[in-house]
Amino acid sequence: MDEDLELIERFKTGDQTAFDELMQRHYRSVLNLVYRFTGATGQPAEDLAQDVFLRIYRALPRFEARARFFTYLYKVTMNLCLKERARWARHRSRTVSLDGHWDDPEGPGPRTIPDPAGSAQDRFERREVAGEVREAVMELPEEQRAAVILHRFHHLSYEEITEVLGISLPAVKSRLHRAKLSLQKRLGEGTGESLGETRQPEAAG
Amino acid sequence: MATACAQVEELLPAYEEGDLTVEEARRLERHLQTCPACRQGLADLRSSWDLLGAWEDLEPARAWKQDFWRNLGRDEERRRQGPWRFLQDRRWAPVATAAVLALGFFAGTFWQEVPVQPTGMAASVVISRDVAEIAMASASSPETDFFPLGEVEGPFSAEILDQALSSVQAP
Numbered sequence: 014m015d016e017d018l019e020l021i022e023r024f025k026t027g028d029q030t031a032f033d034e035l036m037q038r039h040y041r042s043v044l045n046l047v048y049r050f051t052g053a054t055g056q057p058a059e060d061l062a063q064d065v066f067l068r069i070y071r072a073l074p075r076f077e078a079r080a081r082f083f084t085y086l087y088k089v090t091m092n093l094c095l096k097e098r099a100r101w102a103r104h105r106s107r108t109v110s111l112d113g114h115w116d117d118p119e120g121p122g123p124r125t126i127p128d129p130a131g132s133a134q135d136r137f138e139r140r141e142v143a144g145e146v147r148e149a150v151m152e153l154p155e156e157q158r159a160a161v162i163l164h165r166f167h168h169l170s171y172e173e174i175t176e177v178l179g180i181s182l183p184a185v186k187s188r189l190h191r192a193k194l195s196l197q198k199r200l201g202e203g204t205g206e207s208l209g210e211t212r213q214p215e216a217a218g
Numbered sequence: 219m220a221t222a223c224a225q226v227e228e229l230l231p232a233y234e235e236g237d238l239t240v241e242e243a244r245r246l247e248r249h250l251q252t253c254p255a256c257r258q259g260l261a262d263l264r265s266s267w268d269l270l271g272a273w274e275d276l277e278p279a280r281a282w283k284q285d286f287w288r289n290l291g292r293d294e295e296r297r298r299q300g301p302w303r304f305l306q307d308r309r310w311a312p313v314a315t316a317a318v319l320a321l322g323f324f325a326g327t328f329w330q331e332v333p334v335q336p337t338g339m340a341a342s343v344v345i346s347r348d349v350a351e352i353a354m355a356s357a358s359s360p361e362t363d364f365f366p367l368g369e370v371e372g373p374f375s376a377e378i379l380d381q382a383l384s385s386v387q388a389p
Contacts, residue, residue, distance in 0.1 A: 036286065041278055048276040059279050063289055070290060139272060146273040149266075165270050186237065193231040193263060200269050201262025 017082035025074055032073070036066055039083065042167065043090050049162045050094045051101075052151055061097055065090045084176040087167070091159060091177060149199040157192035160185055222249060226256045230263050 017038070023031035044062040048054060053061065068089055076085065150158060159178060163169040169177065174185045226249050232238050233246055250257050279285065 200266035
């Protein structure tokens with residue numbers, strides 16, 4: 014039996030430590046899904062992740078093992094993120110900005126773990142690149158961004174993404190396809206000679 | 219031709235994912251062998267996807283688990299208190315007081331302006347007062363047209379007046 018489902022069964026019989034273990038397995042994932050999808054860091058990201066698990070805690074007694082737990086968990090997370098983003102957008106001027114990092118005492122940029130082996134220069138450069146990547150992903154349309162994050166950072170298959178986002182397989186493929194082309198143009202090394210502009214006429218195969 | 223390159227550009231992500239048919243993949247590979255720009259495009263596609271890995275994870279707060287159980291405790295407490303829990307919050311006391319006073323003021327103003335049909339004991343008092351007034355009018359001018367008991371003698375009118383007045387004073 015799936016380890017998550019075993020923990021859920023234990024939780025249903027009143028074992029609170031089972032929920033503790035379930036959170037231990039998935040909290041980091043949920044926090045980072047929130048972080049990458051909304052751009053929120055620090056306390057707003059933690060609050061949202063905590064809220065996800067509060068909802069899961071309430072709903073788990075009615076959970077039926079027809080779907081995999083993590084797709085259900087990600088679905089709840091995505092729905093909550095969309096709801097929160099709409100709320101933040103309404104109160105943008107007096108709460109967290111959508112671009113993230115405002116309430117983070119560490120200032121702009123994610124709280125990364127410095128590589129102990131790397132020099133200060135290496136760490137600086139890594140942070141620069143990470144910032145560019147973050148910007149490129151955040152600039153993607155929301156539906157493409159969701160697919161990219163689930164596929165690239167959470168390693169979900171196309172089929173699992175259809176479950177989380179509630180869309181068809183062709184829709185998943187199409188979103189990833191568009192996103193990859195955008196990222197290629199934004200982050201590719203050859204962006205200076207973008208495709209279709211510097212083609213060699215004789216190159217037609 | 220540039221048109222062929224544009225078509226190849228569109229197919230590159232599907233090629234990378236292995237979603238092309240064997241024939242489509244072969245044609246694309248033939249094009250790549252002769253087109254450096256499209257080869258660069260494929261390299262960019264791969265490198266940009268790999269580069270996403272530079273976006274590092276956010277580290278959870280140290281006390282995230284304790285925070286969760288504390289938040290759950292608070293949430294359960296709120297649920298126990300029900301939807302009127304905000305009334306128990308002292309911060310709301312001045313607002314609630316002002317609201318009650320304002321409601322009382324407006325209700326009073328409204329009550330004075332709207333004519334009210336008396337009922338029960340209040341109605342009997344009003345009717346008794348009317349009878350008294352009529353009786354007094356009758357006593358002072360027995361011939362008055364509107365009074366049906368106009369021809370009644372004075373002492374009888376005085377008796378009615380006494381009864382009516384006593385009912386007004388002690389309903």
